[in-house]
Amino acid sequence: KNEVEQSPQNLTAQEGEFITINCSYSVGISALHWLQQHPGGGIVSLFMLSSGKKKHGRLIATINIQEKHSSLHITASHPRDSAVYICAVKPTGNQFYFGTGTSLTVIP
């Protein structure tokens, strides 16, 4: 049983397309993170959410606590957005639970 489910697992988009990655979780949480991992690269935290919506540049993250669901949106996608996007949730304990990631490829 995986506490965090992401969809899709793989996504290919044309440059400029609007992209949505979804995350559903089954536990009560105190925070949800969206992480980005480039091939061969480290992991960068994009957002930490506990409610509502956050926006950084072309990236938007939303969370619906009641439905236990979050989405990461990328507007005007660019090849440099190609990466694995990982959803992570933190219940009230110490551990984070991670989705298996969504591999995004943006084609020029």
Added chain:
Amino acid sequence: GAGVSQSPSNKVTEKGKDVELRCDPISGHTALYWYRQSLGQGLEFLIYFQGNSAPDKSGLPSDRFSAERTGGSVSTLTIQRTQQEDSAVYLCASGVFNEQFFGPGTRLTVL
């Protein structure tokens, strides 16, 4: 300021040898996590340190794995008698409250 650093960046070892992986967290961060990322798999929690509290070791896969955090700062993850299935990228993250900042990882290959 400096981020989380890990060393070595790559480690190749023979089955049965012991290895030590080091993590230097961001100064002032009270929380420190170790994770493992196997090829094609998601991140797997290993151990969590918070300040001077006893660590949460619930994610360690076997008693061959151990970790220490000295002086609330540097942490060392030790794997004894390495096995081929230990091959993975080992990631360290530090943070405060619910934030996490990840290090670049150590890629461990057990031959």
